[in-house]
Amino acid sequence: MKNLAICWGKEFKFYFQSKMIYLAVLVYASISATLALYGSDFYNVTTINMSQFFLYQPGVLATMVPVLTMRLWADEYKNNTLEVLLSQPISIWSVVGGKFLAAWSVAVIMILSSVGIWIVVSLMVDLDNGWIAINYLITFLVAGSLCALASAVAAFCYNTIAAFLGAMALCMFVVLVDFSSWIDELLPNNVMLGNLAKSFDFKWQFDNLIAGQIGVAGILYFVIVIAAALWTSLIAVEYKRR
Amino acid sequence: MKSDNGKNIKIIVFIVAIVVAATALSMGISLLCGNLKFDVTADNRYSLSEETMKFLEENQKDIAIRLYKDVNLSKKSPKLGKYGEYVQRLLGKYVDKSNGKITLSVIETVPFASTQAEAEKAGVKEFELPNKEKYAYLGAVFTDEEGRSMTIPRLGVERYGEVEADVTRLLSVLAKDKKAALGVISPFFRVANAKNPLQYAENYPFIKQLQENGYEIVLLREETPYIPYNVDAVLLFYPLNLSNLTVFALDQYLMRGGRVIVIMDAFSDRRFVRKKVYKQYQSGLDKFLQNNGIVYQNNMLVGDERNAKELVLDGQKINYPLKPIIDGEKGEEKKINNGLKNLYLSHAGFFEYDVGENLKVKELLSVENSSGEMPAAAMVDMDYDELLKNYLPTGKKYSVAILAEGKFVSMFDKPLIEDAEMMLKMPPFLSVPLKEGKLLLIGDSDMFSADLWDAKYKEKHGAYEAVFISDNMRFLLKAVDYMTESGYVTLTAKAGRLSLVSVAQVLRDKAMANYAKQKEDSEKKLMQIRQNMAIIGDKTKAKGLTTIAQFKEMEELQRAEMAENRNLEQIEYLINKKYQSYLDWLAWMLIVVIPLGVAAAIWGIYYAYELGAKRKAREYVK
Known part of the structure; x- marks a missing residue:
C-alpha cells in the first residue's frame, strides 16, 4: 500500500511539473461549459439536476482522458526506466495501480474545475444539490473507467502519439457505441438479449445512474471495467518486459 | 519469430478472456441485482409511496x-x-x-x-x-x-407531482372486479332528462372526473322513496327543498348503515350568477340534521382574513376573506383530508353540532384564528367594498366540513309509504338503526364548480384530471373513496420540485426589472391616451359630428399614442439588449473566466507547495 502511494505521488507530481494539468483543466472546463450551454437548450430548459451538463461528460472525458494517460508508459519504455523502477522493492501491481490512480486523481481535479457552472447556475435557479453531487461522483467513476481503459492501451504503446490515438479510439468506441440499440434493431422482440446488451453498454449504464436512481449493478459495472482494464495493463507491462 | 508469434497469440487470448469474463460478470450482476436501486433525488421522485x-x-x-x-x-x-x-x-x-x-x-x-x-x-x-x-x-x-x-391520454409535465397518484389509482381500479357505484341526487343532474342527464355537468366537472376515476355514477331521482341496494354511497349535491319522501329514503338508508355525502351551500355563486336574486337556501334536510344535533348555518357565510384569496378589482388588489384558501385538518385518523393543501372555498356556510353519544363527529375542514362571518343576505349586489362593511371578524372556529359516524336517530316512527306493492320493493322500515352509518357534510358547493377547478385546463393542457390550481377535487375523491369503501388507492401529490423556472426566464426577469418603472409609466400613459381618445370618440358619436377642436385634440392624441408606442418598442429593445448581454456575460463567465480562474488557482496552490518544499530543503541544508 505504501509503495502504491509512493508511485501515485511520483506520477501525480509529474502532471504539475509538466504543466499538463493546467492545460487539461482549461480545455476540459471550457469544452464542458460550451457543450452544456450550446449543446442543448440549456437556457430555456433548466433541469434541477443539470442534466445538460452531465449528458456530454462521457464524450468529453473520452477525449480528455487519453491526454492524461498517453505518457504513462511510453516514457518509461522509451527511457528504459521501467526496469530501474521495478528493480526497487515494489511490485508491478503498485506501479500499474499508482500510475492509474495518478491519472484518475488528475481527471477528478479536472472534473471538479467545472463546479463553477454548478455554483453560478444554483445562484439563479433552484437545483437538487444532493442529486448533482451524486452525479459528480458517478462522473468520477466514469472517468476512472476511462483512465483504466486508456492506461491499458498506453501500456501496449512505445510512442505517446500512438498511445493517445489508440486510447481515444477505444474510449470513443466504448462511449459512443450503443449496443442495446443495435440489438433492438436486429432483434426487436428479444427482450432478454436486449437487457443483456444494456448490461454492458457504457452509455446506457451512465445515463441510468445519473437519472436519479443509483443502481448497484451500474456501480459494479464501472468497477468491473476498472478491474479488467488494470489487469490488462498488468499483462501488457509483463508482455513488454519479456 | 516463432516465439514472438506465440507470445502475441497468448496475450490476445489473455485479453479476450478478460473481456469475456468482465462481460459475463457484468451481465450476471445486472441479472442478479438489476433491481437494487436507491433514489437519490431530493423529492424522492423514484420512490413509490x-x-x-x-x-x-x-x-x-x-x-x-x-x-x-x-x-x-x-x-x-x-x-x-x-x-x-x-x-x-x-x-x-x-x-x-x-x-x-x-x-x-x-x-x-x-x-x-x-x-x-x-x-x-x-x-x-x-x-x-x-x-x-x-x-x-x-x-x-x-x-x-x-x-x-x-x-391517461396525456402525461403532462405539469402533473409531475400527481403522476404516481394517477397511475396507482388506475391500477387499483383495474385490480377490482367491480366498479364502486355512487348514487347522485342533485337538481343539476336530472334523471328526467333522459337524453342528456349530465347537461349541467360542465359547470360541475367532478361527475365526469369521478367516472374517469373508476366510479360508476348512478343518477337517482330527486324524489325517491328508497336508495337502491346496488349503490355503495350517495352523494347529495346542492339539495334544494328536498321532499319528505327523499328525506325518508336517506333516513332509512342511514339506519341501514348507509353512507351519505351532502354538499350544501349558504350562498351559491353559480346560482346567484344565474338568478341574480339572493334567496335563503333551504336544503330540506334541516329537520333531520337537527334531530341528530347538527345545524347548518344557511344564513351566515364564513371568512378568513389571513388566508383570503387575492382579487383584482378595478386594477386594485384586495384580500377577500369570504373566499379563503385553507388546508385540510391534520391528524392520523382523518384520512380524507390528510396532506391536502390549497382548498379553495367560496362563500361557504358552516356547521354547528352538539351530537349525542351514539354519534362521533370529526372536523375535516375548518376556519379559525383570523376568521369572521357575514350574513348571507348581504350578498345582494356584488360590490365587494360594500360587502366587506358587513363582515365581522370573530376569531371563532367554524366547521366547513364534518364527518358524522355512528347510529343516527330516525325522524320517522312509521313508513311514509303505504303502497303495499312499493313496500315489497323497498327495504324493511327501521325506526332504530341497524348499523352505524356515515354522513359527510360539506358547507360549500362552489368549491366543486368549474370556476374553482379550472376544468378547461384539462382540454388545454391535457392533464388527466381537471384539478390543478387546488386540492378541491382530491378532497372530494378521497371523501368518495372513504364513503364507498372502494379500496381504490388515492395518494396525495408529491411535493413536486420539477424546476419550471429556466435560466433564460431568470435573466429575462432581471433584465426587465431594470426597465420596469419606465415600462409601467409608458403603459399607464398609453392607457390614459386611449381612454381620452375613447371619451372623444363617445362624444363625437353622441353628437353625430366632430368639431374642429375635437379633431385637433384627436390628432394630438394619435400623435402621442404613436410616440408612446415607439417608446414602448424602444424599452422592449433595451430589455432584449440587456437580456442578451446577461446571456453573453454568463457564457463568458462559464466558458472562459471560470476555467482560467480554476487553472490559475491550481497553479497558485502548486506554486505555494513548491515554495514550501524549497524552503524546507534550504533549512535542511543549513
Missing part, C-alpha cells in the same frame, strides 16, 4: 401497461422528452415491485404509422407543442386480464 407499495404487494391481477411515446419526443420538446424518460423509469419501478403482475411495454409512435393509429385508438391524445409541431404523443394505457382498459 407506502400506499402504492401495499397495493403492489396485494395485487393479484395481471395488468399490462403500454406507454406510448413519440419517437422524436426529445427533439420536439426537450422538456417533455425528459419527462417521458422519467415516467418510463417510474413505471419500471412499478414493474420491479409487482412480483411479475404488472408488465410494461414502451411503444414509440411514429407519425402516420400504425403505432400512432394504435395510440389514438387506445385514447392517447396528441400534445399541442409551442412550436406548433403536431403528433407529439406521451400517454399510457392500462389493460387488465379481462381486456378492460383505462387511459
Whole structure:
C-alpha cells in the first residue's frame, strides 16, 4: 500500500511539473461549459439536476482522458526506466495501480474545475444539490473507467502519439457505441438479449445512474471495467518486459 | 519469430478472456441485482409511496401497461422528452415491485404509422407543442386480464407531482372486479332528462372526473322513496327543498348503515350568477340534521382574513376573506383530508353540532384564528367594498366540513309509504338503526364548480384530471373513496420540485426589472391616451359630428399614442439588449473566466507547495 502511494505521488507530481494539468483543466472546463450551454437548450430548459451538463461528460472525458494517460508508459519504455523502477522493492501491481490512480486523481481535479457552472447556475435557479453531487461522483467513476481503459492501451504503446490515438479510439468506441440499440434493431422482440446488451453498454449504464436512481449493478459495472482494464495493463507491462 | 508469434497469440487470448469474463460478470450482476436501486433525488421522485407499495404487494391481477411515446419526443420538446424518460423509469419501478403482475411495454409512435393509429385508438391524445409541431404523443394505457382498459391520454409535465397518484389509482381500479357505484341526487343532474342527464355537468366537472376515476355514477331521482341496494354511497349535491319522501329514503338508508355525502351551500355563486336574486337556501334536510344535533348555518357565510384569496378589482388588489384558501385538518385518523393543501372555498356556510353519544363527529375542514362571518343576505349586489362593511371578524372556529359516524336517530316512527306493492320493493322500515352509518357534510358547493377547478385546463393542457390550481377535487375523491369503501388507492401529490423556472426566464426577469418603472409609466400613459381618445370618440358619436377642436385634440392624441408606442418598442429593445448581454456575460463567465480562474488557482496552490518544499530543503541544508 505504501509503495502504491509512493508511485501515485511520483506520477501525480509529474502532471504539475509538466504543466499538463493546467492545460487539461482549461480545455476540459471550457469544452464542458460550451457543450452544456450550446449543446442543448440549456437556457430555456433548466433541469434541477443539470442534466445538460452531465449528458456530454462521457464524450468529453473520452477525449480528455487519453491526454492524461498517453505518457504513462511510453516514457518509461522509451527511457528504459521501467526496469530501474521495478528493480526497487515494489511490485508491478503498485506501479500499474499508482500510475492509474495518478491519472484518475488528475481527471477528478479536472472534473471538479467545472463546479463553477454548478455554483453560478444554483445562484439563479433552484437545483437538487444532493442529486448533482451524486452525479459528480458517478462522473468520477466514469472517468476512472476511462483512465483504466486508456492506461491499458498506453501500456501496449512505445510512442505517446500512438498511445493517445489508440486510447481515444477505444474510449470513443466504448462511449459512443450503443449496443442495446443495435440489438433492438436486429432483434426487436428479444427482450432478454436486449437487457443483456444494456448490461454492458457504457452509455446506457451512465445515463441510468445519473437519472436519479443509483443502481448497484451500474456501480459494479464501472468497477468491473476498472478491474479488467488494470489487469490488462498488468499483462501488457509483463508482455513488454519479456 | 516463432516465439514472438506465440507470445502475441497468448496475450490476445489473455485479453479476450478478460473481456469475456468482465462481460459475463457484468451481465450476471445486472441479472442478479438489476433491481437494487436507491433514489437519490431530493423529492424522492423514484420512490413509490407506502400506499402504492401495499397495493403492489396485494395485487393479484395481471395488468399490462403500454406507454406510448413519440419517437422524436426529445427533439420536439426537450422538456417533455425528459419527462417521458422519467415516467418510463417510474413505471419500471412499478414493474420491479409487482412480483411479475404488472408488465410494461414502451411503444414509440411514429407519425402516420400504425403505432400512432394504435395510440389514438387506445385514447392517447396528441400534445399541442409551442412550436406548433403536431403528433407529439406521451400517454399510457392500462389493460387488465379481462381486456378492460383505462387511459391517461396525456402525461403532462405539469402533473409531475400527481403522476404516481394517477397511475396507482388506475391500477387499483383495474385490480377490482367491480366498479364502486355512487348514487347522485342533485337538481343539476336530472334523471328526467333522459337524453342528456349530465347537461349541467360542465359547470360541475367532478361527475365526469369521478367516472374517469373508476366510479360508476348512478343518477337517482330527486324524489325517491328508497336508495337502491346496488349503490355503495350517495352523494347529495346542492339539495334544494328536498321532499319528505327523499328525506325518508336517506333516513332509512342511514339506519341501514348507509353512507351519505351532502354538499350544501349558504350562498351559491353559480346560482346567484344565474338568478341574480339572493334567496335563503333551504336544503330540506334541516329537520333531520337537527334531530341528530347538527345545524347548518344557511344564513351566515364564513371568512378568513389571513388566508383570503387575492382579487383584482378595478386594477386594485384586495384580500377577500369570504373566499379563503385553507388546508385540510391534520391528524392520523382523518384520512380524507390528510396532506391536502390549497382548498379553495367560496362563500361557504358552516356547521354547528352538539351530537349525542351514539354519534362521533370529526372536523375535516375548518376556519379559525383570523376568521369572521357575514350574513348571507348581504350578498345582494356584488360590490365587494360594500360587502366587506358587513363582515365581522370573530376569531371563532367554524366547521366547513364534518364527518358524522355512528347510529343516527330516525325522524320517522312509521313508513311514509303505504303502497303495499312499493313496500315489497323497498327495504324493511327501521325506526332504530341497524348499523352505524356515515354522513359527510360539506358547507360549500362552489368549491366543486368549474370556476374553482379550472376544468378547461384539462382540454388545454391535457392533464388527466381537471384539478390543478387546488386540492378541491382530491378532497372530494378521497371523501368518495372513504364513503364507498372502494379500496381504490388515492395518494396525495408529491411535493413536486420539477424546476419550471429556466435560466433564460431568470435573466429575462432581471433584465426587465431594470426597465420596469419606465415600462409601467409608458403603459399607464398609453392607457390614459386611449381612454381620452375613447371619451372623444363617445362624444363625437353622441353628437353625430366632430368639431374642429375635437379633431385637433384627436390628432394630438394619435400623435402621442404613436410616440408612446415607439417608446414602448424602444424599452422592449433595451430589455432584449440587456437580456442578451446577461446571456453573453454568463457564457463568458462559464466558458472562459471560470476555467482560467480554476487553472490559475491550481497553479497558485502548486506554486505555494513548491515554495514550501524549497524552503524546507534550504533549512535542511543549513
